[in-house]
Amino acid sequence: MSDGSFDERDAAMSELLGIRSSIDNIDAALIHLLAERFKFTQQVGRLKATHGLPPSDPDRERRQIARLRNLAIDAHLDPAFAEKWFNFVVAEVIQHHEELANGAGAPGTVDEL
């Protein structure tokens, strides 16, 4: 489609800058949502530690993954990526909880995801 003219290339560069600006806005939203998510998982960690609730719930995790895969399909996102992404975030939550548990001397409260 392109004849390689400067005008066309300039228009493409301008379109590119617009898309990058949208990507930056989405990334800012993602970072803020992730921050909120960690606040909630930290709250869960404290709650479980205080009340002696079971640290992990494998059924809950399975349900979360199945649900996220379905949401991904509806949103035209690769469900395998959605699962990989969830596991990545969960690994960070576990690490945070472990650091918290080590610091607070409350091991066994590491797994709410």
Added chain:
Amino acid sequence: MSDGSFDERDAAMSELLGIRSSIDNIDAALIHLLAERFKFTQQVGRLKATHGLPPSDPDRERRQIARLRNLAIDAHLDPAFAEKWFNFVVAEVIQHHEELANGAGAPGTVDEL
């Protein structure tokens, strides 16, 4: 604080379910935003392929990481996690673009993040 009574434990379980519901809402939002992000990076990949624009922009990536780290600090999220998370998403974008390039026979258009 807890005396381990059933009432207290029930209240904690109820609070836990409420927090989980918030985590689920946030996760749904995250998945949908990730889906939008991929739509934009795919659009960039096509634009670059069509107009012969340079496939990668290391300065852009450095600016993205610096910005996300600052946003993370403002949102009380570990900036190291924000950077790790960005690199994780970017790795997926590169993989998608490579698959696209291999399928479409347009190598060298793989790196918009």
